[in-house]
Amino acid sequence: MLDHSFEQVLKDYQPLIKNQMKQLNIYTNFEEFYQVGQIALWKAYCHYEQEKGHFAFYAKQRVRGDLIDFLRKEAKYKEHNVISDAVKLHQYSIVTEHEESSYERFVPYLHLLSCREKAWFTETIIHQLKLSEIAQKYSVSTHTVASWRKSVIKKLSYMMKPEEN
Structure with missing residues (x-):
């Protein structure tokens, strides 16, 4: 001491x-x-x-x-979560190159997302932006954007029933 x-x-x-x-x-x-x-x-x-x-x-x-x-x-x-998120996104068909209707599948649920969560969803799904690109666009940290992503995945996985998959 x-x-x-x-x-x-x-x-x-x-x-x-x-x-x-x-x-x-x-x-x-x-x-x-x-x-x-x-x-x-x-x-x-x-x-x-x-x-x-x-x-x-x-x-x-x-x-x-x-x-x-x-x-x-x-x-x-972060490495583990990126892999985990990719698996979850694939599981719920959020991101698919060949399925144009994947976005429409989530339209009924989008009103339940906050503005920031919608921003992450739109920028990721429609514009195919990376986490860092979204962070730069919205002048926030990548950690903040990752929290938006986590929240969206949590909400959508809760709202999407296994029967729909």
Whole structure:
């Protein structure tokens, strides 16, 4: 343990957390990653042993390591969800190259979607835009557009009864 309170350590090491995020090119989901960095600093604060070296070095390694671990988990999660979403979209025939009537199949349900959900649906189904292209078009993050997609899939899968498939 250090002689300072954690609040003081957190105040002193905020630049370290932000610097590590910058070095790792973390610009999206800033608050989430910043929280991961704060938790890592807390772990460093709790587990620091003075005889093993300087706290600053230990804190930097801990924060950087936890941020990298979280980046890996996020990448794995996104990879899994893209596959999962593709399976769900295929299952409900939302996206098919040969079936022009797939859009019409969902028209009765579109009024139940929010404006943003309709935007995702339209941009994806009709205009064949990617997540990043939709995000850029609507000036939001890809994470935000992914949440629209998730909501649409959830609503449509709930509304579409298995008998209709």
